[in-house]
Amino acid sequence: MTYLQILSQNKCYGGVQTVYSHASAACGVDMTFAVYLPPQAKQTKVPLLWYLSGLTCTHDNAMTKGGFQKHAADHGIALVFPDTSPRGEGVADDETYDLGVGAGYYVNATQDPWKQHFQMYDYVVTELRAIMQETMPVNNQHGITGHSMGGHGALTIALRNPELFKSLSAFAPITNPTQSDWGRKQFRAYLGDDESAWADYDASGLVAELGWHDDILVDQGADDQFIDLLRPQSLYEAIAKRRQPAVMRTHEGYDHSYFFVSTFAADHVEWHAKRLKGNCG
Amino acid sequence: MTYLQILSQNKCYGGVQTVYSHASAACGVDMTFAVYLPPQAKQTKVPLLWYLSGLTCTHDNAMTKGGFQKHAADHGIALVFPDTSPRGEGVADDETYDLGVGAGYYVNATQDPWKQHFQMYDYVVTELRAIMQETMPVNNQHGITGHSMGGHGALTIALRNPELFKSLSAFAPITNPTQSDWGRKQFRAYLGDDESAWADYDASGLVAELGWHDDILVDQGADDQFIDLLRPQSLYEAIAKRRQPAVMRTHEGYDHSYFFVSTFAADHVEWHAKRLKGNCG
16 A cells, blocks of 8 residues: 655646655655646546656656646646655765766666665656556556656666557657766766666667667757757667657757747647557547 | 846747846846747737736746746747846845745835835836837737736736736736735835825725726636635625626636646736737637
8 A cells, every 4th residue: 555645736727736755665765756637537547648857856847847737638648757866864965966866867776875765767667657557547558758867767768668658758868878977977876887787778779779669759959058968869870770760859949948848848748648548630 | 228137048939038137227226037039029029918926936936837938929929027026135125925025016115124125116117118118029019917916916007007008817816905914014014004005006996996998807716725815805896896897717626826827827828919919819
């Protein structure tokens, strides 16, 4: 029996936006996440779109700044916004913004001092997914997306678990962390010096190795201030070599902010809704 | 010549969201505001919708959490988000959240220590409006809306300046501050003990006294946790007595948050766009 504590609850676009806290077995601390249930969920179980956030974010950023709820209500799908790392007393941290709290990278850490709590891959893929299925009016049609570090999370989690996720997209994802300063430092800390252990968490490598059973939508701002760290060219190359069906869009003038994410949020929700509801019309 | 410093600029829904700082003559300190220009503003001057924020807010809250930009881009109107008070070194403040910084109440203070900087009525009506006309690609078709304390600001500013504002709406406004704990404390501090000086800043009183040249849209959540302070019944009574054309909507289940505001943002932008563009279709 999962005990969920409600931290806040607000009606929004006819549905309900709730923030929950729960004791996480995977991470060994209390974790926070947010769920949006569209009005349609009062009548029937609805598909679920996962949104994984980027560095320094919590469950709150996309919930308040992404504008996803309107689109979810329009299409009748639920949203879940997990946190980006364990946090709180006893959780290891680093003084930099891109390691430790707020920077879980959606991996299972194997190294001290991180391995005790930083099990974000298992948290999302196993624990929180089970909680969603058990406690929320959602069916088993799940899609996944995310922004930046969360785009990396969405891509790697979906590519490794095609049976769990039917649809996949990303906003300005970190595509090739094994070759980027947004990745090498963190993987060395969380996963150790043996770089062969890093391959499971590199989206470009996973696309090349595994492919994906459907097309993938990726949006990227041409004026993204972090584009050299995101390395979209690596994902392009993997997609080209694999002949992976994909829609890769580069948008003139857009940067890395939620002003970019919110601009294209409607397209992503529609993308997932069509695939999750089995309706291509 | 107005000097505007750009603090941030992000492409959003094909337009541009910018945050400016400038030396304010009215408030005697640097003030911050945000402007959204829709893509249509590249070709032609567009109408302008003012959004005044509530207690504790800055220019940032509605800009990041309201979702107004999509609707402004859809309709081709610009948005301006002023700050809610002067702030910074030398600006008087109070330890409570609802007086001083973040709580300007859109009045011209006449009392010490507030009168030196707290001139938000003149700041919005005269100074910032002139800046918008001089420096931005906007025409003279202006509408005004706001939330909570900002709804009070929108109503009182528009009712007193019908020649400057063509359209008017509000989200959960403070409607009757002269009879509310969200008003009496602040008006006593800013305007003094003589309550006759308060009447210029009471929306319900102004509706009864002056009316408005068009219909007014007001949205209110039925589960608003601050409804006893907002006193919507006072505005209803004034509207009924005056036979003021209005659309007053009370929405089951909605509270006072930006989840409420964002849910109805599209309706308000459309309301203003129709009136500002002279198009009732």
